[in-house]
Amino acid sequence: MISNFYYEFLLLGLVSTLLLLLYVLYVRVPVDAAYLRTGLGKPKVLLGRGGFVFPFLHTLTPVNLQTYSLELCLQGANSLISKDLLRVDVLMVFSVRVAAQVNSVQLAARVLGEINLQRDTIKSLLEAEGTAVLRGTAAMMSFNTVHQQRHDFTETVNRRLNLQLRKYGLEVVSTALMKVEQTPKSYYDPQQVLDAQGLMLLEKAQFAYAKQRQVQRWDAELSARRHDFHSAVQRMVWERDEFSARLQHIRFKAEADAKAEQELEEIQLAKDMALEMVQRDVQLMRIQTEQELAAAQTVIPLKLVSA
Template identity: 25%
Template sequence: MPPLSLLIPIGIAVILILALFFTGYVKASPDTAYIISGLRRQPKVLIGKAGVKIPFLEKKDILNLQLIPIDVKTSNAVPTADYININVDAAVNVKISDQPELLRVAAQNFLNQPTAYICAVAREVLEGNMREIVGKMDLQEMVSDRQKFAELVKQNAEPDLASMGLDIVSFNVQNFIDDSGVIENLGVDNIVKIQKTAAIARAESEKEIAKAKAMAQKEANDAQVAAQQEIAIKQNDLAVKQAELKRISDAKKAEADAAYRIQEQEQRRTIEIATSDADIAKQEKEIVIKKREAEVQEEALNASVKKQADAELYRRQKEAEAQKFEMQRAAEAALFAKEQEATGIRRVGEAEAEAIRQKGLAEAEAMEKKAEAYQKYNSAAMGEMLIRVLPDIAQKIAEPMAAIDKVTIIGSGSEGVSSVADGVPAVMAKLFETMRETVGIDLNEIVRAGSYDAKVNRNVAVSGIPETITLNTQTAEKEEETAVEEKDEDESEKER
């Protein structure tokens, strides 16, 4: 292990070396060039990188590599190739070249110099070259082709600036100025030409624009007309289609309405026919019912009349028989009394008895004839009674017809009315026929023969009566009075 006395110097030496290193360490930015010179035959150039310079033995110098803008103007008027004095104003950008050879030249010329110095040197070189080019070119050529003028000046000035270590980055001509107004006069013709060309171009353009507008408007109008025509065609087609559809719809509707009306009329006719048939059937049924009722009433009336006549006949027959029986009993009683009396006075009363017997026989014979007369009288009385009740019978027959609310007469002319009006007489005729066939009494003959008084009291023969009545007026009146008295007695008995 080395002794401590050796380590200390070594440490100090190391520290010194490190201090020297860090002290000599340099780093250049990209727009700056560090020129390190001293121990080397050629200076070391650092651009955008780091390096080490030996302290106290080497030196670091700086060159600015940034662009240097220069406004180059001619200090006085410069005559052109066509002897026109002009002033030129240009904007130029230069910089120190980064090529090693040119950089070394620039280091020799501008090391540690300010930018203003570099700008002044470069301006003098550029102005001289610009004057040289102005003298070689015509004014019109320079004015019309500034780029050519700038390229010629740049090409002419680059060797001079390269000998100083500078590069031309850009050269732009700003203005050409003359005090005589030549440039302005040169521009008059061009202005006129340009204006003319511009006017022509404008006119052509306006013409083309107008033409294009007209064409566009025409096309638009054509398109609009075509569209309107197409719309009109479509609308016409639509209207035709709508009309056709409406016609079809109206036809269908008319057919439906006609079918509905026909069906409605058919239904109405069917209903009317059914109603008429029903009314006719009802009327026929009512007629049958009324006819049946009339027949029933007729039969009932006939039965009632017959019953009443039979009852009256039976009553009178019974009365006659009873009267005959009473008379016979009375005669027998009288005969018995007389016989009893005759038994006592047979001899005296045989003649008287015989007379009485003959008288009784005569009276009995009279009574029999009276009974027969009663029987014959009863038939005539029955006819008289029937004649008296004929109005009531007609009323009873007409009552059902009077109760009918509505009568529908089917038929033309007066036949229907006459058929209705003939109903009651027809029933009456039927009643007369029934009476003639059942009872044997012909009411027609009785009506033709006159009243009861003419036929009975006056001994008028009535055809149709089973037996001819030949009673005298006195006997008939007596018998009539007896019948009236008996009728009054019967009514009194009924009231009791």
């Protein structure tokens, strides 16, 4: 009975020890990381699943799969030179990470090293490779093309940079062009052939734009003066028409007043003539009446005498 208990206890101890060893030796991989196991056997990438790691036999190299957001600013003396030899200041923001693939994790573990050094290493790689890609892409496009077709410029940089970073196990998640500006003239070096040509073209373009602005300003002033002249002429025509209308109105009024006065005179003359005729008729009637009375008075005595 004691021997049975001893064997059971020994078996339980062995099982517990085995489970403890499995717990200690089995490495679980988080979602945002991967491991490269080297040492005994072939190198193995632990990605998305765990694995056994034996001390003194295996070495684990952690690789961060998180996305890094890095800025690349090229301006001033370090600015890009476009196809038309003009300098361009650009600010681009890249989102970069280690590709979640076995080969990419192996490459990243060898190139980037320890996980606490990965960000600085990625930044150095991005500055070197990104600068080369940006300069090569800008050299194929004019300044106006880079400014007006930002999407095409960004897509070209994204595609070419992905090809360059793939050999380090990295991939570009997104690329954003934040700023595109013309580099000030003070950063052009006349001793350099490209800068001298670009400065000549820039001054020529600025002179042409200044001349065009001056011509447009003269055209605007001429158009304004022409408009003022036509407005003044139109105003004079309106004043002349208004004066003619007033003069015509005065003439019509004078003629109407003269005609009315003439009609009043004619009416007065007719009234005078009518009054004179009435007075004459009255006078004639009075004379006739007097004559009739006189004749009647003469007839009455004759009748009395005859009687």
